[in-house]
Amino acid sequence: MANSAILCVDDESVVLRSLRDQISxxxxxxxxxxxxxxxxxxxxxxxxxxxxxxxxxxxxSDWLMPGTKGDEFLIELHQKFPEIVTVLLSGQADQSAVERIHQNMQLHAYISKPWNEEDLMGVIQAGLSTFQE
Structure with missing residues (x-):
């Protein structure tokens, strides 16, 4: 097992499998x-x-999920672990949610679904590069 990880959060298993396959x-x-x-x-x-x-x-993280929305999760995550790079991936996030995240934390990127694999991998690589500086 690698000593570092990327975590994907989404309530749609097909999206998670796609993300896991592409990231892997x-x-x-x-x-x-x-x-x-x-x-x-x-x-x-x-x-x-x-x-x-x-x-x-x-x-x-996806935005629209049962229970806790992605913006609430990412804001709480940032309060506990500010060093973790965060990306919001959603086809339904409203502008107020994206603004709320930007005001309460350093959101690395917002990507709309469906995403372009090369664009997403570029965003991830840019986010990971902050740990190599």
């Missing part, structure tokens, strides 16, 4: 790609990774 293809030799189907599950994965001393470098 580009970054699999360097970083583990973990997935969570809810914010609650994401916190469990974060706790497990922290217990295993795996550094979470980047989190990609």
């Amino acid at each position: 293809k580009y970054f699999g030799d360097q970083h583990t790609c973990e997935i969570a189907e809810s914010v609650e599950e994401a916190w469990e994965v974060i706790d497990e990774l922290k217990e295993d001393d795996v550094e979470i470098l980047l989190i990609i």
Whole structure:
């Protein structure tokens, strides 16, 4: 297991599989790609990774999910772990949610669904480069 991870959070399993496959293809030799189907599950994965001393470098989260919305999750995440790079990936995020995230944290990027694989990998690479400086 790599000692660093990228976490993807989305309530649609087909989206998670796509993200995991694409991220693993580009970054699999360097970083583990973990997935969570809810914010609650994401916190469990974060706790497990922290217990295993795996550094979470980047989190990609959907916005519209049952229970906690992606913007609320990313803002809370930033309060607890400000070093983690965050990306909001959504086809339905409203402008006020995106503004709220920008006001309350450093959102690395907002990407609309459906995404372009090369664009997403470029955003991830740029986010990861902050750890190589």
